[in-house]
Amino acid sequence: MSTSTRHAAPGSDAGRRSLTDRALNAVLNLAAAGGALCIVLVVLAVVFDISLILFRTGSMEPAIAQGSLAVVREVPASEVGVGDVVTVERGERLPITHRVTSIEPAADGRWEITMQGDANPGPDPAPYSVTTVRLVLFSIPGLARPVAALNSPWVLGGVTLAVSALVVWALWPRARSTAGAHSTEDTEDTEDTV
Known part of the structure; x- marks a missing residue:
């Protein structure tokens, strides 16, 4: 049984997209942590007046x-x-x-x-x-x-749009890239006849 694997070149578009995806995922994780912190702070504020x-x-x-x-x-x-x-x-x-x-x-x-x-x-x-x-x-x-500036309708609107864009990006279906994907080709064992 033989297998062959193809990898994306280190400087290829797939490698750059992967770095962009990782950066955007980090931003999304940071926003999620910030949201969780806000929820905890609101609960504490309500409980402790x-x-x-x-x-x-x-x-x-x-x-x-x-x-x-x-x-x-x-x-x-x-x-x-x-x-x-x-x-x-x-x-x-x-x-x-x-x-x-x-x-x-x-x-x-x-x-x-x-x-x-x-x-x-x-x-x-x-x-x-x-x-x-x-x-x-x-x-x-x-x-x-x-x-006080956070109470401005412009700031609240901007934050709402930014968070909405981040959520849409996170949930948007992605096309699978063939350039960066690992593909394996399996071949069946065959007998050679002489």
């Missing part, structure tokens, strides 16, 4: 610089202490994130919290009556603008 706060002002400098992104966790107001940096809701106005200067129990399970920005000369005008607050766990300087 974690969200993000973007600092557009410098009222908390130098502790938290303007343009920082902070990771916050919703907690009962009773768990907050003087010196903690918390975010409180203010009805129709934007939430505010400042340092707690005093906290006192109030009626109906509410707490009166007085706060002041580190860069502000005095405390906020009035105490906040709350049952829950968002406690700042940590902040990362300079990430507010890039994260």
Whole structure:
């Protein structure tokens, strides 16, 4: 029984296509890992009541610089202490994130919290009556603008198109290349007659 095998030359188109396919597969695997990470982060955020706060002002400098992104966790107001940096809701106005200067129990399970920005000369005008607050766990300087840009319809549309194109590419049927494929030819054993 004899077999013959043909291989693609190292510099052939099949070798280049194989390298391109490997690069695109790596991108696809990276995107899949990123997607899985996003799913895990969303589940953790929901389970632990974690969200993000973007600092557009410098009222908390130098502790938290303007343009920082902070990771916050919703907690009962009773768990907050003087010196903690918390975010409180203010009805129709934007939430505010400042340092707690005093906290006192109030009626109906509410707490009166007085706060002041580190860069502000005095405390906020009035105490906040709350049952829950968002406690700042940590902040990362300079990430507010890039994260805010991700909310842009142009960025979201571009990401959607890129991911769609990647999925279509991954699922698109491929023609089998004969140049790069290994082919074997089997021959049957025959008896030679003399």
